[in-house]
Amino acid sequence: MKISIERGTLLKAVAQAQSVVERRNTIPILANVLIEAEGDTAQFRATDLDIEVVDKAPAQVERAGATTVAATTLHEIVRKLPDGALVTLTSDAATGRLSVDAGRSNFSLATLPREDFPVMATSEYHSNFTANAAMLRRLFDKSKFAISTEETRYYLNGVYMHVSDAAEGGKALRCVATDGHRLARIDAPLPLGAEDMPGVIVPRKTVGELRKLLDDDEMDIAVSVSETKVRFATPNITLTSKVIDGTFPDYTRVIPVGNTRRLEVDASEFAKAVDRVATVSSERSRAVKLQLEEDRLVLSVNAPDSGAAEEELAVAYGDERLEIGFNAKYLLEIASQVDRENAVFLFNSSGDPTLMREGNDESAVYVVMPMRV
Amino acid sequence: MQALCRDCLTQIAPQRRCPQCGSPRIKSHAELFSLSIAHMDCDAFYASVEKRDNPDLASRPVIIGGGKRGVVSTACYVARIRGVRSAMPMFQALKLCPDAEVIKPRMSVYVEVSRAVRAMMDELTPDVEPLSLDEAFMDLSGTEKLHGKPPAVMLARLVKRMKDELGITGSIGLSHNKFLAKVASDLDKPRGFSVIGKAETSEFLHDKPVRLIWGIGPAAQASLDKAGIRYFSDLLRWEKLDLQQRFGGMGERLWHLARGEDRRRVSAHAPVKSISKETTFFEDTAHMEVLDGHLWRLAEQVADRAKARALAGRVVTLKLKRANHSSLTRRISLHSPTQLADTIYRRSRELLDQVGDEGPYRLLGCGISELVPEARADTSGDLLDPMAGKRAEAERATDAIRKRFGNDAILKGRALR
Numbered sequence: 001m002k003i004s005i006e007r008g009t010l011l012k013a014v015a016q017a018q019s020v021v022e023r024r025n026t027i028p029i030l031a032n033v034l035i036e037a038e039g040d041t042a043q044f045r046a047t048d049l050d051i052e053v054v055d056k057a058p059a060q061v062e063r064a065g066a067t068t069v070a071a072t073t074l075h076e077i078v079r080k081l082p083d084g085a086l087v088t089l090t091s092d093a094a095t096g097r098l099s100v101d102a103g104r105s106n107f108s109l110a111t112l113p114r115e116d117f118p119v120m121a122t123s124e125y126h127s128n129f130t131a132n133a134a135m136l137r138r139l140f141d142k143s144k145f146a147i148s149t150e151e152t153r154y155y156l157n158g159v160y161m162h163v164s165d166a167a168e169g170g171k172a173l174r175c176v177a178t179d180g181h182r183l184a185r186i187d188a189p190l191p192l193g194a195e196d197m198p199g200v201i202v203p204r205k206t207v208g209e210l211r212k213l214l215d216d217d218e219m220d221i222a223v224s225v226s227e228t229k230v231r232f233a234t235p236n237i238t239l240t241s242k243v244i245d246g247t248f249p250d251y252t253r254v255i256p257v258g259n260t261r262r263l264e265v266d267a268s269e270f271a272k273a274v275d276r277v278a279t280v281s282s283e284r285s286r287a288v289k290l291q292l293e294e295d296r297l298v299l300s301v302n303a304p305d306s307g308a309a310e311e312e313l314a315v316a317y318g319d320e321r322l323e324i325g326f327n328a329k330y331l332l333e334i335a336s337q338v339d340r341e342n343a344v345f346l347f348n349s350s351g352d353p354t355l356m357r358e359g360n361d362e363s364a365v366y367v368v369m370p371m372r373v
Numbered sequence: 374m375q376a377l378c379r380d381c382l383t384q385i386a387p388q389r390r391c392p393q394c395g396s397p398r399i400k401s402h403a404e405l406f407s408l409s410i411a412h413m414d415c416d417a418f419y420a421s422v423e424k425r426d427n428p429d430l431a432s433r434p435v436i437i438g439g440g441k442r443g444v445v446s447t448a449c450y451v452a453r454i455r456g457v458r459s460a461m462p463m464f465q466a467l468k469l470c471p472d473a474e475v476i477k478p479r480m481s482v483y484v485e486v487s488r489a490v491r492a493m494m495d496e497l498t499p500d501v502e503p504l505s506l507d508e509a510f511m512d513l514s515g516t517e518k519l520h521g522k523p524p525a526v527m528l529a530r531l532v533k534r535m536k537d538e539l540g541i542t543g544s545i546g547l548s549h550n551k552f553l554a555k556v557a558s559d560l561d562k563p564r565g566f567s568v569i570g571k572a573e574t575s576e577f578l579h580d581k582p583v584r585l586i587w588g589i590g591p592a593a594q595a596s597l598d599k600a601g602i603r604y605f606s607d608l609l610r611w612e613k614l615d616l617q618q619r620f621g622g623m624g625e626r627l628w629h630l631a632r633g634e635d636r637r638r639v640s641a642h643a644p645v646k647s648i649s650k651e652t653t654f655f656e657d658t659a660h661m662e663v664l665d666g667h668l669w670r671l672a673e674q675v676a677d678r679a680k681a682r683a684l685a686g687r688v689v690t691l692k693l694k695r696a697n698h699s700s701l702t703r704r705i706s707l708h709s710p711t712q713l714a715d716t717i718y719r720r721s722r723e724l725l726d727q728v729g730d731e732g733p734y735r736l737l738g739c740g741i742s743e744l745v746p747e748a749r750a751d752t753s754g755d756l757l758d759p760m761a762g763k764r765a766e767a768e769r770a771t772d773a774i775r776k777r778f779g780n781d782a783i784l785k786g787r788a789l790r
Contacts, residue, residue, distance in 0.1 A: 152705055152723040180755045181708060254756045285709065287752070327753065353756055371709075371753040 001065025003037045005057060007085040007102065011078045013055040016237060017046035018071040020053045020209060032068035034117045035089065035098075037061045042089075045117070046071055051206055051241045052120040066114040067091040069098045077107055120240055125224035125231065129193035131173070133219040136232075139175040140207050140214075142186045142364055145333045147204050148179030155246030156180070159207055161230075162199030163190060167362035171195065176251050180369075182330050183254055184337070187363040197225045201244035206230070209239055255367055256353050259346035261319040263292060267338035267358075273299050273311045274335065278328035280307040286328040289373045292347075293321045301328070302373075324350040325373030334366040376401035379529045379566055404570035405547075406523035409514040410639065412546040412554035413494065413531065416563035418507035420449035422486050423476050425540035434473040438463050443653045446478060450563060483507075489539055497527050500639045508558075510551055512639035529566065549574075552635035556585055574633035578605040586630055593623070605631050645682060649690065649740020650674045657696045659732030664725065666790025669718050671739045673788070676714035679741060680772065685710040685750030686741025689717055691724040694736035703728060709752045710745045715764045717741060 017033040025031045034045040042059035045052065077100055081087065085102040091111060092099070100107040140159060148156035159177045164187070166172035172187035173194055202210075210232055213221065224231040231240045278286045281303040291298040295317055300310040324347060334356050335343055341359035348354075356366040377384055378391035379398040385391060387401035415421065419437040424430045434452035438445045445466045448457040455470040467473065487506040494501045497520070500512035513524035520527050525547060532543045544565035546557025553574065557567040569577055582604055584594050600619060602608055608616075608631035616624035629635065650671045658664065679685060687710040694700040703724040711717060721739040755761050774783050 150705070152720070152727055178756060180757045181753060183756055249757050251757075253759070283749075285752075325752075351754070351762070367756060369754050369756050373752075 001035070001037050001067055001091040002063040002088070003035075003042050003059045003061050004086055004088045005042060005059040007078060007081050007083065007087050009057045009059075010087050011075075013042075013044045013057045014071065014075045014078055016053055016055050016209075016212060017044045018075040019212075020046045020048055020051050021071045022048045029068065029112050029116045029118070031070055031072070032112055032117065033071040033074060034066065034068045034114060036066040036114070038064045045119070047118060047120060048205075049118065049120075050203065051209060051239070053209060053240075054238045056236050065091060067098055067111045068114055068117050069109045069111050073109060074100070081105065123226055123229055125226045125229070127194060127197040127225045129191040129197070129223055130220050131188075131191045131194075131223050132217075133214040133221055134217040135188045136221055136223075137211070137214040139173065139186050139188050140202075140210060142337050143175045143177040143184040144204070144207050145337075146177040146179055146182050146184040146366075147207070148177075149204075150179065153180070155201060155244055155248055158201040158203040158244045160199060160201050160248040160251075161225075163194060163197050166190075167365070172363075173197075176248070178249075178251060178254070178367075181327070182334065182369065183251060183367040184334075185251070185255065185365050185367075191223075194223075198227050199248065200225055200227075200230050201246060201248055202230055203241065203244055206239070206241040209241075213237055213239060254353065255365065256346070256348060256355050259348045259352070259355050261292075261322060261347040262317070263297065263345040263347065264316040264342045265297065265313060265345070267335045267343035269313060270343060271332055271335035273313055274328055274331050277301045277309040277311050278332075280309045281328075282306055285371070287325045287371045287373045288328045288331060289323060289325045291321075291323050292317050292319075294318060319347075322347055322350065323373075324354070325371040326354075326368060327371055330368050334368060337364065337366065374401055374403055375405045377405060377525055377529060379533070382526055382530055382533070384523075384526065400525070400529070400566045400568070402568040402570060403572065405525050405568060408547050408549055408568060408570065409512065409516075409524045410548055410550055410554045411511045411513060411524065411528050412551070412558040413490075413509055413511065413528070413543050414546070414558045414562070415490070415507035415535075415541055415543045417447055417449045417453075418486075418541065419447040419478055419483055420452075421541040422483055423479075424449065426482070430474055434470050436463075436466055436470070436473045436475050437478050438466075438475060439477060439653060439655075443655075448473075486539055486541065490535060490541075490543075493531055493534055497524075497531060499641065501641055502639045510554065510639045525568075532564070532566075550633075550635035551637050551639060552586070552630055553633060555587055571633075578631070578633055581605050583608065583627075586627075596620070645684065645744060647690075647740055647742035647744065648675050648678045648682075648684070648686065649692075649738055649742075650678075651692060651736055651738025653694075653736045654734070657733035657735050659734065662790055664734070664737060665722065666787060667737050668721055668725065668739060669714075669785065669787045669790070671737065672718035672721060673714040675717055675740055676712055676768075679712040679744075680747070683747045684744045685712040685747050686717075687743035687745065688741065689720040689724070690738075690740050690742060691721040691728070692736070692738035692740070693725075693728065693730070693732075693734045695730070696733055696735055698735070700736070701728065701730065706743075710743070710750045711741070712747055712750050713765055713768055715761070715768055716751070 021031055036043045041056050044055045081102045088101045090099045096111055098109045098111050143159050156179055159175050161175050164172055164174040166187050171190040173190050175186045177184050213234055219234055222233040230243055274288055277299050278288055278301055281301050289300045297313045297315045302308045338358045344357050346355040350370055353367050353369050374387045376387040377400050378396055379400055380396035381394040383393045390397050420435045423435055435449040436445055436452055437447040443463055445459055445461045452470050452473055457466045457470050483506055494511055498511050498513045498516050501509050503509040517523050528545045535541055535543050542564045544558050544562045546554045546567050548554040548557050548569040549571050553569045557569045560567040583589055583597055608627055613628045616628050652667055688704050688706050690702055690704045692702045705720050705724055771783050
């Protein structure tokens with residue numbers, strides 16, 4: 001194999017590959033990226049056996065062929081090459097080396113045979129549809145903060161993507177994530193062809209990799225879903241991932257419907273105030289107390305060992321007095337999801353889950369569990 | 374040189390027999406009346422209690438331990454002569470000593486005797502640091518004016534009272550710090566009274582193996598071995614910095630111990646770091662129902678102790694031992710610390726479900742660690758488990774009922790598995 005490829009193009013492709021590769025590998029070939037050259041494209045493939053990414057890039061192919069080489073090393077080299085350089089990759093079957101040449105820099109890297117590289121089995125997808133990148137970005141960006149990291153509840157280690165009745169009528173493509181302390185439920189209009197999509201739990205790492213495909217607002221993403229796999233594809237990049245083999249809990253009963261005490265507040269003012277008062281506490285889970293009375297909210301933190309803080313905010317609130325505590329980090333995270341309108345909180349009692357949404361927009365709702373303070 | 378008759382507690386000049394009572398149990402040492410840090414260790418505690426309660430057993434080998442399976446928890450001195458040791462598997466002990474009387478531990482009785490001993494120690498000094506039911510450190514510094522007698526006399530009196538009033542014997546180690554006091558109490562068991570004075574400390578330690586240090590087990594021993602450290606004299610050749618670099622925090626401690634220095638105080642309130650319970654089964658089992666029942670009972674015991682001490686744990690640990698004695702542990706960090714049996718049980722059950730090992734197991738244990746005061750416990754609920762709050766209330770109600778009507782007044786069906 002001998003190909004020449006522009007440094008920027010190569011860097012993008014290799015960067016995507018090396019981020020899929022696990023840092024600690026017991027199987028040597030999994031640390032490698034498979035490079036296949038044919039026609040006028042080079043294809044870069046990497047996998048951790050759960051996720052596979054294939055990135056196609058235009059290249060001058062002098063001699064078709066394939067080889068595998070350490071993904072992180074190749075990435076580091078390309079990253080350090082000067083912008084605009086033309087990089088030539090030449091594999092030598094006799095020595096088993098791949099030489100990387102750019103200008104006066106020459107590298108020779110160890111390779112492993114392409115036959116050893118595991119390629120994810122292709123499978124039948126039940127459902128194929130096209131979704132806009134901006135829409136997918138919103139679905140996953142707004143839900144991923146609530147993904148659980150607890151390994152014992154592995155079925156919560158991802159975003160549950162499924163078809164549901166939309167809160168505002170009709171059907172929706174819905175993403176839900178929760179760790180048992182907070183929950184995010186985000187709806188988007190159901191794309192054509194997605195009606196029969198099986199619900200799948202997209203793993204955290206896949207959500208992270210997917211994000212890199214979604215930067216261009218106008219891009220259309222081809223989505224394919226089966227019971228066991230999900231695939232997102234742009235014209236150049238194909239991301240295939242196994243989904244979490246488990247049952248996502250029935251989240252609908254978690255979302256409170258009878259909460260009537262309504263607080264409306266400027267989300268960014270609120271977040272800043274929470275952040276400020278939480279400074280005095282050094283505990284792992286910092287508790288912030290919210291004291292509500294007519295059109296007035298007092299945020300306070302009392303950490304006996306380190307100090308106390310209090311801040312008052314003007315808000316819209318017309319219900320009875322209420323005192324309720326939350327983990328400061330959770331409040332900050334949900335408040336930061338709000339970007340256009342005011343944040344609306346709906347409380348019940350100090351022991352019940354609280355609901356938050358942006359204005360009256362039901363297409364993104366958040367639930368957070370209070371803390372005893 | 375000073376001396377003391379351990380039977381009539383008279384302070385005398387060193388001689389073979391007490392001029393007062395004729396007893397040969399004379400302890401003499403140059404620093405006898407100036408040392409004040411002591412370690413008291415009951416002799417074969419559980420076995421002594423059993424022999425006291427059943428005089429027929431007095432001259433027979435007695436082993437305390439759980440049934441045919443399990444391990445020896447205590448062997449009396451008659452059984453020890455035959456080679457039986459604590460922590461030895463029971464079948465092996467019975468091979469060495471087939472005529473032994475095996476008695477299941479009667480913990481409640483031992484606890485009672487232990488409390489009585491503790492009360493006697495409390496009369497000597499407020500600084501009593503119990504290590505377990507049958508041993509404790511005492512700091513008697515500055516008590517001579519109070520008692521009108523030096524610490525050595527009061528300690529001799531303590532073991533005499535234990536023998537006379539409780540029918541059990543103990544050994545005393547007296548020295549100038551905790552490390553040496555503990556070493557001393559073991560030198561002359563049973564009914565021993567050993568003194569390690571400041572003057573002979575370094576000479577005493579010189580040719581002693583480092584495994585004498587409490588906390589140096591086989592693993593630490595192996596890594597010390599690699600560094601060529603077997604005896605205290607080997608340690609003396611090391612610079613403090615080198616020991617620190619090689620063994621971390623332990624290194625500095627080793628450097629001081631090698632010189633007979635130990636600055637830890639005798640503290641009545643040594644902080645508890647974890648609370649755990651474990652059980653060895655009569656028969657190895659892989660049966661989930663059986664394991665589940667045990668797990669619940671263990672979780673309840675852990676929770677009871679946590680509640681009694683007003684503590685809660687952020688980490689729940691599950692421990693299993695396979696038939697071949699290899700063990701595995703799993704732990705989970707909780708979002709908010711807990712002292713509830715319900716939470717400890719559920720989280721350790723999750724760990725058990727995911728352990729990915731077929732068993733069978735011989736031992737199951739669970740516990741909590743990273744302890745915090747109970748005020749910070751169970752502060753937030755679980756969205757996905759809306760009944761948790763109700764179960765917590767039920768548990769508190771159960772606790773209240775038990776407090777009033779006894780432990781068996783109410784229990785979960787699960788506890789009967």
